[in-house]
Amino acid sequence: METLSKLLQPIQKKTDDTGNKVTVVGVGQVGMAAVFAMLTQGVTSNIALVDVSAEKVKGEMLDLQHGSAFMRNAKISASTDYAVSAGSKICIVTAGVRQREGETRLDLVQRNTDVLKMIIPQLLKHSPDTILMIASNPVDILTFVTWKLSGLPKQRVIGSGTNLDSARFRYLLSERLGIAPTSCHGYIIGEHGDTSVPVWSGVNIAGVRLSDLNKDIGSACDTENWKVVHEKVVQSAYEVIKLKGYTSWAIGLSLAQLARAILTNAHSVHPGEHGIEDEAFLSLPCVLGTCGVYDIVRQPLTDNELQQLRKSAKVMAQVQAGIKF
């Protein structure tokens, strides 16, 4: 008798199905930060990695598997073959090129559209019921591209959008107010990045709106110059890219939070990408759960905030018009 048979008396065949499988396509800085956050936070116990580089994807898989005993018994698989992604509840796409110093996110659009053309049909072939979550940049436009390529209903195509910008905003508010980021409530909506819109009218601490204390907050005539907080949010990625070459930890944590909301059917509200009009995807506060986006919160906006959101949508539409599908 072999050792295994001496140890175990089989009662039934084991299944690998955990019901919470997540595939991450692109095992670069963003993909691996998201994977590490999801595994260490116990967001999923079943991760599949896919990348074009066979060596890199195998190396990342082995390195994580060697850490298994420090985590929560997750199954970690990897391949260049999309069959490894079969049965995923969520597929997160972080593959493609990133900005070099001096480039904007919009500069990446056609190169990363071409990458998505290869990836999306493969993901859907193996996981037809999946929710697609896009992080590759320019994320708003690539979420629109994914929606077009996939033919899925909008509620199942989600971009990480301004979830990251909002987290940066809350951190910077916390620094100025001396209050924890989790207790500083505020949303950035619209484009992830350069034309993002800070909803100053709703920023609050324990329900106390800062705009009731300073009616000019965030505007050009605000003598306390709070608008610099949003300016810093917009500059954040450029600053980090200049310093370390890429951004990774914050977006990894942001993706893990969105994945958790879906896998736990949390009905929690996140500024995620959604098709606000037929031809543009921009971030608005969305209620997320196991079926994807359930609702969009009807956030009251000032005329100025609405005008900025429309400007964001216009920029998106202009860039989208030039994409070759």
Ligand SMILES: NC(=O)C1=CN([C@@H]2O[C@H](COP(=O)(O)OP(=O)(O)OC[C@H]3O[C@@H](n4cnc5c(N)ncnc54)[C@H](O)[C@@H]3O)[C@@H](O)[C@H]2O)C=CC1
């Ligand atoms: N939405 C957000 O808030 C953020 C988005 N990003 C974006 O995420 C993307 C990835 O950034 P990084 O991880 O830093 O880049 P990276 O260069 O470190 O990794 C990209 C990975 O994609 C893989 N890849 C390329 N083409 C592929 C294909 N056709 N199929 C499968 N894998 C493929 C590469 O082999 C590489 O491993 C960029 O577009 C970047 O701009 C980055 C930070 C924040």
Ligand SMILES: CC(=O)C(=O)O
């Ligand atoms: C690169 C990028 O999109 C970010 O860190 O915001």
